[in-house]
Amino acid sequence: MLEMLGTVLRNLLSPPATRLYPEQRREPLASTRGQIESVIENCIFCGHCQRVCPANCIEVIRTEKTWSLDPYRCIVCGRCVEVCPTEAIVMNRHFRGPVRQRVPLTAQQDSD
Amino acid sequence: MLAEIPGIKHEPLEDGRLLINIGPQHPSTHGVLQVLVELEGEVILSAQPELGYLHRCFEKIAEKWTYPQIVPLTDRLDYISAIFNEWAYCRAVESLLEIEVPERAEYLRVIMAELNRITSHLIGVGTFGLDLGATTPFTWALRVREEFLNLFELVTGARQMNHYLRIGGVKQDLPEEFPALVEKVFVLLDEFLEDYQTLLLDNPIFLVRTKSIGVLDPQVALAYGATGPFLRASGVPLDLRVSEPYSVYDRFSFQVPTASNGDCYDRTKVRLEEMRESASIVRQALKQLPDGEIRAKTPKVLKVPAGEVYTAVESARGEMGVYLVSDGGTSPYRLKWRSPSFVNLSTLPVLVKGAKLADFIAILGSIDIILGEVDR
Numbered sequence: 001m002l003e004m005l006g007t008v009l010r011n012l013l014s015p016p017a018t019r020l021y022p023e024q025r026r027e028p029l030a031s032t033r034g035q036i037e038s039v040i041e042n043c044i045f046c047g048h049c050q051r052v053c054p055a056n057c058i059e060v061i062r063t064e065k066t067w068s069l070d071p072y073r074c075i076v077c078g079r080c081v082e083v084c085p086t087e088a089i090v091m092n093r094h095f096r097g098p099v100r101q102r103v104p105l106t107a108q109q110d111s112d
Numbered sequence: 113m114l115a116e117i118p119g120i121k122h123e124p125l126e127d128g129r130l131l132i133n134i135g136p137q138h139p140s141t142h143g144v145l146q147v148l149v150e151l152e153g154e155v156i157l158s159a160q161p162e163l164g165y166l167h168r169c170f171e172k173i174a175e176k177w178t179y180p181q182i183v184p185l186t187d188r189l190d191y192i193s194a195i196f197n198e199w200a201y202c203r204a205v206e207s208l209l210e211i212e213v214p215e216r217a218e219y220l221r222v223i224m225a226e227l228n229r230i231t232s233h234l235i236g237v238g239t240f241g242l243d244l245g246a247t248t249p250f251t252w253a254l255r256v257r258e259e260f261l262n263l264f265e266l267v268t269g270a271r272q273m274n275h276y277l278r279i280g281g282v283k284q285d286l287p288e289e290f291p292a293l294v295e296k297v298f299v300l301l302d303e304f305l306e307d308y309q310t311l312l313l314d315n316p317i318f319l320v321r322t323k324s325i326g327v328l329d330p331q332v333a334l335a336y337g338a339t340g341p342f343l344r345a346s347g348v349p350l351d352l353r354v355s356e357p358y359s360v361y362d363r364f365s366f367q368v369p370t371a372s373n374g375d376c377y378d379r380t381k382v383r384l385e386e387m388r389e390s391a392s393i394v395r396q397a398l399k400q401l402p403d404g405e406i407r408a409k410t411p412k413v414l415k416v417p418a419g420e421v422y423t424a425v426e427s428a429r430g431e432m433g434v435y436l437v438s439d440g441g442t443s444p445y446r447l448k449w450r451s452p453s454f455v456n457l458s459t460l461p462v463l464v465k466g467a468k469l470a471d472f473i474a475i476l477g478s479i480d481i482i483l484g485e486v487d488r
Contacts, residue, residue, distance in 0.1 A: 031265075032265055078269065
């Protein structure tokens with residue numbers, strides 16, 4: 001009985017274990033894989049990311065100088081970020097939110 | 113409509129017997145498992161597990177993908193403890209390639225795998241309480257597990273689909289503050305284990321519902337090929353980490369917890385003890401952690417020499433084996449997965465025969481299956 005009283009008091013005085021989610025959000029940790037983003041200025045269109053992608057969601061077209069990714073097919077494994085020779089693909093730590101329409105992420109480099 | 117199953121008639125059963133479906137949407141089946149149970153009164157005459165609701169053609173897909181691409185795919189098999197899947201697969205590829213994994217990488221693998229064993233068992237014992245109607249231990253277990261998942265996110269980048277191991281090493285090194293964070297979480301784990309003991313294991317209702325329920329004979333268990341805590345609860349001290357020490361497991365001193373009765377209570381007890389042992393292994397590994405490389409050099413386009421190999425690791429559920437056949441190309445010729453959940457589940461008809469229907473859920477929960485791994 002006394003033991004129970006201790007548990008009750010401890011639970012009354014301690015803060016809740018959960019967060020009030022939509023208001024309080026946890027900062028993503030240092031190496032969290034959130035979503036893939038492109039830094040198209042660095043891209044050399046080698047197509048290496050396209051070949052290693054397990055979900056087959058990246059399309060690189062060298063002639064048109066475009067790089068596109070289907071974020072709703074991407075499993076955020078981070079392989080493309082690892083293999084990119086020029087750091088043209090970066091990992092954003094924040095998760096992608098829900099959307100109403102599936103729009104692919106496309107980036108085009110200005111032709112000189 | 114029922115599937116055609118040999119031995120089970122679909123006409124109205126004579127002499128008052130009853131055929132019922134448990135699952136595939138039953139909350140206690142831990143996924144989508146259907147079990148056809150034949151009852152007489154409330155005594156189970158026979159039970160037939162029906163698999164395949166979560167079949168995703170893993171083995172066939174693997175034949176089309178390159179070796180490094182399969183690593184994130186293996187995460188999706190046993191999604192509660194993904195590191196073991198990656199480890200079993202990477203060991204198979206590494207042994208065909210004859211790559212020497214750096215020592216530090218091996219230690220990092222052991223650390224993450226043992227942490228993963230703890231999170232997996234937390235789910236196992238937590239949901240087992242839930243199956244028996246005790247909701248509090250489940251929420252407590254998940255609260256502790258959340259802290260462990262934060263560690264995984266910190267090191268691997270994701271909470272469950274880790275994709276941490278690479279062929280020839282691991283993805284990245286531990287952050288500097290990691291040992292201190294682990295110690296903090298272990299304090300929470302110890303508190304949880306004590307609470308779980310008083311809340312559930314010493315609870316008279318829990319004892320009545322688990323003691324001498326679903327007793328697995330060691331001979332039957334070995335005949336069916338059962339492994340892991342499920343087998344060790346029957347008194348067979350078989351653990352791949354000790355019997356065929358792979359990686360650097362021979363450098364740690366730890367016990368292999370066993371029990372003698374082989375009932376549902378013993379299986380829970382063995383899992384709890386294993387969590388303590390895993391914590392001790394992580395502490396030793398962090399203390400011994402050598403400096404050095406974390407990833408061996410591998411060619412950019414990975415071609416594995418022709419040959420075949422079988423490697424296994426002791427996962428949270430038992431022996432997780434990979435049989436890999438290579439024809440010298442960039443993707444496997446055949447990848448066969450020996451999943452412990454599937455083998456352990458095959459003992460279910462033996463375990464539940466003659467038991468009461470109310471105990472069926474307790475027995476199924478105590479096997480601790482993951483359907484993602486059973487069906488692949």
